[in-house]
Amino acid sequence: MEELLRQGVVVGIVATGVRLAAPFLFAALGEMFSQRSGVYNLGVEGIMMLGAFSGFLVTWTTGSALLGTIFSVAIGVLMGLLMALVSVTLRAEQGISGIGMYLLGWGLSGLLFRRYVGFITGVKGFASWHVPVVSDVPVLGPVLFQHNWMVYAALLLVPVSAFVLYQTTWGLKVKAVGMTPEAADSLGVNVNVIRYQCVVLGSALAGLAGAALTLGQANMYADNITAGRGFIAVALVYFARWNPWGVLAGSLLFSTVSAFQLWVQVLGIRFPYEFVVILPYVMTIAALAMVSRRVWAPAALGKPFRRGAY
Amino acid sequence: MAANRKLHNALALLLIVALGLVGCRGAGGGAEPSSKIRIALVLPSTVDDMAWSQSMYEALKAVQKEMGENHLEIAISERLGTPVEGGAAIRQYAEQGYDIVIAHGAQFQQVVLEIAPDFPKTTFAYGAGFEAGDNVFAYDVEAQEGGYLLGMLAGLLSKAGVVGIVGPVEAGHTVKYNWGFRQGVASVRPGIKVNVAYTGSFNDVVGAGDLAKVQMDAGADVLTGSSQQAVGAIRAAAERPGVLWLSTEMDQSRLAPKTVVASQVYRWEKIVKRMIDLRKQGVVGGEHMTASFADGTLELRYNPELVGKVPQQVKDLVEETRRKIADGTLKIELPREQGR
Numbered sequence: 001m002e003e004l005l006r007q008g009v010v011v012g013i014v015a016t017g018v019r020l021a022a023p024f025l026f027a028a029l030g031e032m033f034s035q036r037s038g039v040y041n042l043g044v045e046g047i048m049m050l051g052a053f054s055g056f057l058v059t060w061t062t063g064s065a066l067l068g069t070i071f072s073v074a075i076g077v078l079m080g081l082l083m084a085l086v087s088v089t090l091r092a093e094q095g096i097s098g099i100g101m102y103l104l105g106w107g108l109s110g111l112l113f114r115r116y117v118g119f120i121t122g123v124k125g126f127a128s129w130h131v132p133v134v135s136d137v138p139v140l141g142p143v144l145f146q147h148n149w150m151v152y153a154a155l156l157l158v159p160v161s162a163f164v165l166y167q168t169t170w171g172l173k174v175k176a177v178g179m180t181p182e183a184a185d186s187l188g189v190n191v192n193v194i195r196y197q198c199v200v201l202g203s204a205l206a207g208l209a210g211a212a213l214t215l216g217q218a219n220m221y222a223d224n225i226t227a228g229r230g231f232i233a234v235a236l237v238y239f240a241r242w243n244p245w246g247v248l249a250g251s252l253l254f255s256t257v258s259a260f261q262l263w264v265q266v267l268g269i270r271f272p273y274e275f276v277v278i279l280p281y282v283m284t285i286a287a288l289a290m291v292s293r294r295v296w297a298p299a300a301l302g303k304p305f306r307r308g309a310y
Numbered sequence: 311m312a313a314n315r316k317l318h319n320a321l322a323l324l325l326i327v328a329l330g331l332v333g334c335r336g337a338g339g340g341a342e343p344s345s346k347i348r349i350a351l352v353l354p355s356t357v358d359d360m361a362w363s364q365s366m367y368e369a370l371k372a373v374q375k376e377m378g379e380n381h382l383e384i385a386i387s388e389r390l391g392t393p394v395e396g397g398a399a400i401r402q403y404a405e406q407g408y409d410i411v412i413a414h415g416a417q418f419q420q421v422v423l424e425i426a427p428d429f430p431k432t433t434f435a436y437g438a439g440f441e442a443g444d445n446v447f448a449y450d451v452e453a454q455e456g457g458y459l460l461g462m463l464a465g466l467l468s469k470a471g472v473v474g475i476v477g478p479v480e481a482g483h484t485v486k487y488n489w490g491f492r493q494g495v496a497s498v499r500p501g502i503k504v505n506v507a508y509t510g511s512f513n514d515v516v517g518a519g520d521l522a523k524v525q526m527d528a529g530a531d532v533l534t535g536s537s538q539q540a541v542g543a544i545r546a547a548a549e550r551p552g553v554l555w556l557s558t559e560m561d562q563s564r565l566a567p568k569t570v571v572a573s574q575v576y577r578w579e580k581i582v583k584r585m586i587d588l589r590k591q592g593v594v595g596g597e598h599m600t601a602s603f604a605d606g607t608l609e610l611r612y613n614p615e616l617v618g619k620v621p622q623q624v625k626d627l628v629e630e631t632r633r634k635i636a637d638g639t640l641k642i643e644l645p646r647e648q649g650r
Contacts, residue, residue, distance in 0.1 A: 012524070012527050016520070016523070016524060020520060110356070110389070114356075114358065118358065119358055119360070119564075120358065120359070120360045120541050120565060121565070122545045122548065122565070122566070213516055217516055217519065218515060218516045218519045218542055218545060218546075219519075219545055219546075219549065220515065220519075220541070220542065222359065222513075222515045222538070222541060222542065223355060223356045223358075223359065223389070223513075224389070224513060225515060225516060227511060227513065227514040227515075227516065227517065229516075258520075259520075262507060262520060262521050262524040263524055263528070265505075265506070265507030265508065265521075266474065266505045266507045266521075266524050266525055267505070267528065268506070273480060273507070273508045273510070274480075274510065277509070277510030278510070
């Protein structure tokens with residue numbers, strides 16, 4: 001147990017936690033915008049998978065991870081348009097269409113992987129970039145400033161999202177559309193346009209989250225690479241009460257507990273590993289159960305908007 | 311609304327096509343000459359996972375090549391990780407009249423033993439496991455044997471004196487492998503540290519990569535690990551100079567030619583051929599088969615690119631031990647629940 005409390009190990013755990021948080025941050029912040037506008041997208045997992053695959057494919061063929069990332073985002077945009085078409089324009093049941101997106105993403109990524117790659121191989125992803133000066137600061141340096149740019153971007157996206165949501169007109173419209181779409185509509189806000197924008201933004205970020213897995217973390221692609229991380233991201237949005245800072249807290253909590261359990265095992269601390277492996281999930285459920293006592297949610301979440309329905 | 315429903319239908323169709331193309335390959339029916347044997351394979355991951363599933367797929371393909379496509383038909387279903395999903399496919403294949411249905415995963419033991427009595431003429435097989443039934447073959451692998459040899463290599467090649475295991479789930483043959491590996495390390499360098507940790511999943515490649523990074527941060531310079539998740543750990547190891555990997559299930563050196571030193575290779579061909587031969591003799595099940603070094607179903611293979619870096623006396627010692635394992639003079643101990 002003393003080993004775990006050594007400074008080096010604690011720094012290692014927190015630094016690993018910050019690194020692992022990046023894909024959750026991208027996906028959950030995107031899903032937060034989508035849900036704030038009234039559309040929950042359960043297809044995040046599938047979009048992440050397609051994003052992960054397309055980013056990998058383009059990087060593998062061109063050698064440019066940046067180009068790969070751009071493609072991941074572009075695929076996310078396309079998937080977002082499809083999701084928005086089904087759930088906003090056609091007003092389909094959002095839960096079902098989300099599951100459809102998930103299965104489509106999984107099926108397509110597997111199919112395309114076999115067709116265009118055919119075997120497991122690695123790519124050169126993003127190398128870590130040590131921020132000059134600050135990365136040498138003890139403790140804080142390794143924890144915050146020795147990552148690849150995806151991690152920095154994911155962290156920066158939190159204040160950016162908060163600013164957009166709380167300080168801009170567009171953010172105001174998003175919140176209005178998610179709470180009282182009829183009122184927003186009567187004030188001249190085009191409800192469905194805002195929802196399209198949010199779903200597409202959310203899906204684009206899910207695509208980016210996929211790239212964060214293949215190009216920022218694993219530097220490879222294999223079938224089912226997301227392994228449930230997209231669904232965790234959706235849960236984190238509820239955990240966060242639809243707040244960007246909450247998303248940051250939830251993502252860091254989940255990934256730090258994940259990192260903690262890896263270290264606990266590696267250091268050989270006697271404890272049934274099964275309990276340690278489920279720890280991040282148990283923590284998330286416990287936290288969800290505790291915060292849900294004060295229930296607050298975008299009032300129009302899950303309800304398609306039809307003009308003049310009242 | 312009509313447009314809505316049409317789009318739903320179109321989407322559903324697209325989904326089915328996409329999933330169908332990935333999920334099933336080579337499933338064919340129709341009348342066939344009676345000399346033709348039909349084998350269905352149910353896989354937890356994909357045929358190109360570079361590990362557990364691919365090892366069996368390639369074995370089946372090799373047997374098919376040897377027998378000729380006119381004599382052996384193969385159908386494959388992939389991505390059936392759970393007993394529920396796998397069970398549905400197993401039953402369907404049996405109903406379609408396949409001669410041998412192989413469920414390639416320890417998780418299918420219960421479901422195979424439940425379905426088998428409904429199709430007494432069909433041969434079922436599953437592994438890794440050891441409980442056979444009237445028409446069920448159980449195939450097992452003495453993974454601890456190669457584990458021991460690779461453990462010796464790890465102990466002798468580690469400069470840091472720390473070796474790490476990136477385990478999937480503490481169950482079945484992964485336990486045997488890890489058990490043998492640790493004994494192998496201890497046999498050549500008793501004081502050395504072997505850190506064992508599990509991802510809790512057979513196919514979370516990203517998680518395995520993260521675990522490998524933590525193992526390396528904790529000082530390990532030689533790593534190993536089993537099941538399809540291991541490919542993520544191998545990629546992570548390949549990015550750290552000076553770190554070596556020891557593979558099991560398949561020769562995985564192609565994934566990281568400068569990192570993977572040696573592999574324990576499962577050669578299921580012999581097991582599959584034995585099932586076919588027994589069935590031809592009218593034996594539809596009841597046998598527990600084992601892959602081991604003794605019968606050549608297990609093999610130790612060095613990566614030609616790195617074999618030069620392994621000192622000759624180390625190779626000699628490993629080879630001598632391999633012979634002792636093969637002829638039975640050296641028995642690798644197993645945890646009590648695994649030893650039979």
